Amino acid sequence: MDNRTAEIYRILETVMDPEIPTISLVDLGIVTGVEWENDNPHVKLTPTFSGCPALRIMEQLVHEKLIDSGYETPRVSTSFEVAWNTNMISEKGLAALKKHGLAPPPKHAGYIELDVLSDIACPLCDSRNTTMQTPFGPTLCRSMHYCKNCQNAFEAFKPVT
C-alpha cells in the first residue's frame, strides 16, 4: 500500500459505524479499496447487508471526513464487487463490538448453521452457557440471545457468509 493510500486508511479509522460507535468502518471491513484520480481519492465501500439503511449515511460520513482532511473532490462509491462477510472484521473490530456490548461473530468457514448461533459467549460475563432467542434482532446484523449464567439478555453481531 503506498503512503497516500495508507493515509486514507488512517483517516477512515476515525470514521465510526453510525449504529455501533466503537467500531471504525475500516475495522468493520467495508472499505474495500482506494483508487486515485490525480490527487483525489476514490474510496470504495461494500455493504454489510443489501438492505442496510446506514449505508448512505456511511458514504456521507466518509465523504465529509475526507473533505475535512483537505481533499478537495473525493469520491465515495458502494458496490458489490467484494462481497462483505463477517470474517472481514479485524481483530480490533471484534474487540470493539464486544466493548459496545455485542457478542462478536465467530469465524466461519463459508457456511452457517443454527448450531453456530447457539454457541455464542456472553459479552458481559464470557460464559458459553447461553441460548439464542432469535436469529433476527433490532438491526439486520444482530441476533438476540440470553445468558443463563449472568441472566442477562444480550445481542450478538451475527456471522454472515
Add this chain to the structure above:
Amino acid sequence: MELTERHVEGLKELLYKMADDLLILGHRNSEWTGLGPVLEEDIAFSSMAQDKLGQSLALFELLHELGENVPDIVAFTRNDKQFHNCHLVEMPIGEYDFSLARHFFYDHADALRFAMLERSSFEGLSMISRKFRGEIKYHTMHADVWMKQLSQGTEESKARMQSAINATFPLALGIFEEGEYEAELKEAGIFEGESALKHQWLEKVTSELKKHGYTLPAEKDVAPALGGRKGFHTEHLQPLLNEMSEVFQIDPGADW
C-alpha cells in the same frame, strides 16, 4: 459472448421478475410489523422484509444500468399490469400458517435461484448473488425451524401447516412460470432456466418436508398459478401498489 438485443431483453425480463417478487413480498412481510404472533416473529418478518427490499433495490439498480428508469420511479409508478411478480407473493398475509408456507416455498426457491446465478455470465448478477447468499441463509433457516416446530407441536399445529402447504403449493409453482427468453438466457450462460430451477426446488422442499412428516401434493394433481410473469394478476396486487406508492404519489420529489 457478444449479447444480442434479445439477450438483453431476456436479462431485463429476468431481473424485473426477481426484483418485483422481492419488492412485493418485502411489502407483504412488512405487514406483520406490529402484528406478529410473538415479538420474535414480528422482528423476524420485519427483518426479512428489509432484506428483500434491499435486494430488490440492488436488482432495480442493475436494471437502471441497463437503461431502465431509476429505482424509485420503476418501483412506485407502474400499475399491476406492468408488474412481473408471481401470484404467490401478492396474496394477502392471511393467517400465520399461510405466511409461513409462502416463506418456506419462496425462500428455498430464492436460495437456489441465487446460488445458480452466482455462476451467471452477467457479472453484475453473479456479484449480487454472492452477496445475497449469506442473507437468504437466515431466511431459509427461519422457515425450516418453523416447519419443524409446528410438526412437533400439537395435532392442530401439524394439520394446519399441512393444509397451508397443500393450499400454497399451486401458488408456489407459479414462481417457475417460463419467460419468453429462456433459450437465449441459457445460451448466453446468464440463467440456467426456470425448469432446471423448479426441478432442484422440488427435490429440496420434498426432502425438507418429509423430514418433519409433511407431504407435498403431486405436481401433476394441481394447477399452477400462472400469469403473474406476463402481467396478469389477482385482485390483490393493485390495492397493495396503491398503498405502497401513496407517499410517493403525494410528493414524488420528497427529500428524506
